[in-house]
Amino acid sequence: MEQKKTKTRILERKNEVISGLKSFGTKLYDQLDQGVFPTINMPSRSTENINYDPVLRQFILGDKSVSRSARNIRHVKPFTQLAWAAMFSNELTTQRKTSTLRDVYYSAQAYEMTFTDQQESNNIITDLETVTGYSREDFNIFPEERSAVFGDLTIEYTVPGYEGRTMNLTSHPDGVLIGPALTSSEFAGTSADKVIAIEKGGLFTRFIEENVHRKHNALLVMTGGQAPRQTRQFIRRLHDELNLPVYILTDGDPWGMHIAMVIIAGSANAAHLRELNTPDAKWSGVWATDIVNYKLPTDPLDEVDIKRLYELQKDPRYKDDPLWQREIKTFLKIKRKAEQEAFSRYGLTYIVDEYLPTKLEETK
């Protein structure tokens, strides 16, 4: 039964997205039918309207809203662009074609819709996300970056030509790319009891070679630096749909720490969206205190690192959490950083044999 419920989720969501776009269009037509200038209202994304919500444990938008009215001469251009973006997204979604932000910018010209530059068209897509509550990936607009996953999860494709086909994510030992086909797949079965997200490709490959997925019953996700949005959404689905705890391993520096934080608490840029972050995920290392405890080879923090640490110290996502505050303080005290590869000083498999089990236990 539980399985069954999972299996229709993706197609349900696709239908919801298309309904969302349709209802956006219907509102415009209804206003026209009533003989009024159509107007679009949406929450403001200006900095002063972005607040951290300690209950949701992510950034959200406040009460301020903005409107785009066809009546206002200054609004006519963005109003039209937004209506076009909705129409184009509807085409992509119903025809199951994928696209990129760059592609959207050029595609507009096929409709004699003009954007001054890429930034303007990106903004309009974000407007569409804000109005509808869906992410651009739901409209089949994907970034170029691809990360990967490996482990015992069987997926069932929903993309054209592959509907109903299944694949187990241990099929390819280099890892399976997280692209549009993977993220639109249903989860058909797993024996895993946790997710381990890893910042770097080299370590991801080491984990596969050393059978971490089997030894720890884990799905391994390579984020490839800052995790692309569809990968963050995928991690959230692994957590929500399969009930799996998520552990994150990054480099031991402010940037690695923040890669983990964005997976956990999201970013201010995505305050208008839900389901891109996983509040229950844990940052398992490399902590500043690990650098000390494991006597890791280090590099000095440079000025940019230190400036970043002071910024993060005041960031609402970090502010009230004793773990993160302790780690920031330790970084500032030792003034050193260490990469995940630094564990190789104890041999190539030390990180898998010693460090990982300890940290999984510690952050459980």
Place this chain on the structure above:
Amino acid sequence: MEQKKTKTRILERKNEVISGLKSFGTKLYDQLDQGVFPTINMPSRSTENINYDPVLRQFILGDKSVSRSARNIRHVKPFTQLAWAAMFSNELTTQRKTSTLRDVYYSAQAYEMTFTDQQESNNIITDLETVTGYSREDFNIFPEERSAVFGDLTIEYTVPGYEGRTMNLTSHPDGVLIGPALTSSEFAGTSADKVIAIEKGGLFTRFIEENVHRKHNALLVMTGGQAPRQTRQFIRRLHDELNLPVYILTDGDPWGMHIAMVIIAGSANAAHLRELNTPDAKWSGVWATDIVNYKLPTDPLDEVDIKRLYELQKDPRYKDDPLWQREIKTFLKIKRKAEQEAFSRYGLTYIVDEYLPTKLEETK
């Protein structure tokens, strides 16, 4: 019969690599047995010893050589480092473990071997490539970057745990990652009659969605910008072992043009290696003349672009080829550049339906 020959190639090469390392070690021991200070000779990689070979159509090293002698106090450190690197590479290769350049740097500390910095250890690995003639990927030292491939090619894995298992590269519609497991696979069968290498992930996905692999009997390779070395080596294998012509599609700018050139003629940095480039591969577009002929939306060339074009004009890889020279001149004349996505101005599938067939024919 032909099939059979292909199928043992990878394991043969692995054995050759291990023999190469062994013979390097044997030479050192023999010298010690003869009571002389061991010396290592190798071709010099200094700029004045790098020449373009118009027959091989790639850079090669000239006659100058350098030596590292245990007798010379200034040589003792790099000599020892090189001997260690050979020993460590032998461990990786025989134990079938993969690593990264960063990992090698830290692993040295496990052996109390010190490198001043990453650059020093990278250099020593390049020395080892030069001495043995094998690439670091042959020693299982891989870069972090991963690109992808898609199409009807069945591979047979040779990595531990997957030996003898086959996979068809149409299995995952997001594309199959080109990592250590893929590049060490045998080619077991294909119906493809060409390879199309594509610079960008978005277009790669579009090509898969639009069935370019089927319509054109093609294997599609995503380079993800500048193709990682293992991807260039993989393209060469597709060409040599399967006899497939290779076509390359990049952005229409000096950087895209050079991505194609590095796949074709290699780089000066790899002058000590063979089999990383595919001299018969063709750059099919986006040419500067395509920008004009297809009236593509463009951006102006900036100063860096123009400077780069003047550099490339004098580069030996470009110098005597009328096609490349014509395109460089056209870029300098129109002073504009265009991305692959620019074709979307004629609709999302124009590049697949119109541009691609024309250019494949034109560059046959």
